Amino acid sequence: MSRSKHWTSILDPGTQRLLSRVPSSTHDEIQTAVHAAETAQDAWAARGFQSRREYLLDWIDVLREMTPDIVACLCREVGKTLADANTEVFRGLDCIHAACSIGTEMAGMYLGSDPTILQTFYEPVGVCVTIAPFSYPFMIPLWSLPYALITGNTVILKPSEKAPSLSTLLADAVIRTGFPPGIFNILHGDRTTVRTLVPNPSVQAISFVGSETAAREVHDLARTAGKRIQAECGGKNHGVVLDDASMMPTLYAIAGSAFGATGQRCMALSVAIFVGGTREWIPKLVDLAQSMVVGMGGDEDTKLGPLINRAAKERVVGVIDRAVDEGAMVLLDGRDVSVPRYPEGNFVGPTILMGVETYMECYQMEIFGPVLICMQVDTLDEAIDLINQNRYGNGCSIFTTSGKQAKTFQRRVNVGQIGINIPLIAPYGPAVRTSNKDSFLGDRHAPGKTYWPFFTTVKTVSARWDQ
Known part of the structure; x- marks a missing residue:
């Protein structure tokens, strides 16, 4: 003792x-x-x-x-x-x-x-x-x-x-x-x-x-x-979605990575960059996230458990509040999620923000909660530039059926760990984590x-x- x-x-x-x-x-x-x-x-x-x-x-x-x-x-x-x-x-x-x-x-x-x-x-x-x-x-x-x-x-x-x-x-x-x-x-x-x-x-x-x-x-x-x-x-992992990607597998991958483990993992995909016409997929992503069950971790149907403690919940909710104050739009709001039988739980449901600028706190920091930022650009070049300007280098992903586009992405991004058609979570035992920058x-x-x-x-x- x-x-x-x-x-x-x-x-x-x-x-x-x-x-x-x-x-x-x-x-x-x-x-x-x-x-x-x-x-x-x-x-x-x-x-x-x-x-x-x-x-x-x-x-x-x-x-x-x-x-x-x-x-x-x-x-x-x-x-x-x-x-x-x-x-x-x-x-x-x-x-x-x-x-x-x-x-x-x-x-x-x-x-x-x-x-x-x-x-x-x-x-x-x-x-x-x-x-x-x-x-x-x-x-x-x-x-x-x-x-x-x-x-x-x-x-x-x-x-x-x-x-x-x-x-x-x-x-x-x-x-x-x-x-x-x-x-x-x-x-x-x-x-x-x-x-x-x-x-x-x-x-x-x-x-x-x-x-x-x-x-x-x-x-x-x-x-x-x-x-x-x-x-x-810390990390701020971006996922780039190209027009030729397979829509539903991509959206399932993004939702699983962003909201799985209630966002409490350094490899969570916390920024989704929709290129060109893929911005039309965002409503389907919102529907998918909304269907994810929030509850106690030991329950079979639960997809998102509670945050680690009350302070973590207050911090995540505070980031969302300040994002709204800075002009972000909330497409899906998990701040007031209710879990029957567990009114005192540290629960925050899947939250999706849009209209976020790179100077905003919610983009600059690692939130470590179930919050996904959706951003929109016209070209892959713009998406790569957005990733490279971010100070973190933990991981990033691209979703595409084009080997040429994937090769361009993996060559030009200055991030140490890259996923192609997968939201990079963590390498297996023999593989080295190669995060860089901050x-x-x-x-x-x-x-x-x-x-x-x-x-x-x-x-x-x-x-x-x-x-």
């Missing part, structure tokens, strides 16, 4: 019923966790790659057995739908599999044909920290933790104080798998915990996913302390098979043995 004097209440986002209380870790607790990780690291690294991989593969089996508990936790604490929760579990386990698939890459290089033998070795950096958001409390920690562990590091997870319970399930799985003590550690709290943890001299590398404001603070803190840092942050800060993108060197240092040894 934590000795903290500062505890936060975690409420069910649909009912406001108390679910749990989470502490803000004390200074002594932070030091204890770091010391445990540091003490355990040498022995963990000495086990060798094959042994560490066996632990991770066993961890997958345990987590798979725990899937019903994980899904229930995601629905209860985050408000996810059953479909979203099950998909998150699948993608999280996929990340561990991807980490386990690295092998020959870590063997280094050997050049022995010359009298001088040259070898390179990859060694773990030490204690690694993962700071995760509430939006994907199972999957996102697994973007980094498995790579840190399989390369011989020990880890400290700082989950979001808004959704802390999933980290307990991860830790329970670690214990059931039989990992040695000190390999996997958890610290709870808000930015106060982060400000103490990141500069700790024993911490060597930090992986962060979250809001742009928090990302910049963590990045600057880590850089000042001389740490390795990678930070995935959507990424740091040394190396995550996750993916080429991510592991972030957690290692390289030694080059030249040796000559005269007979």
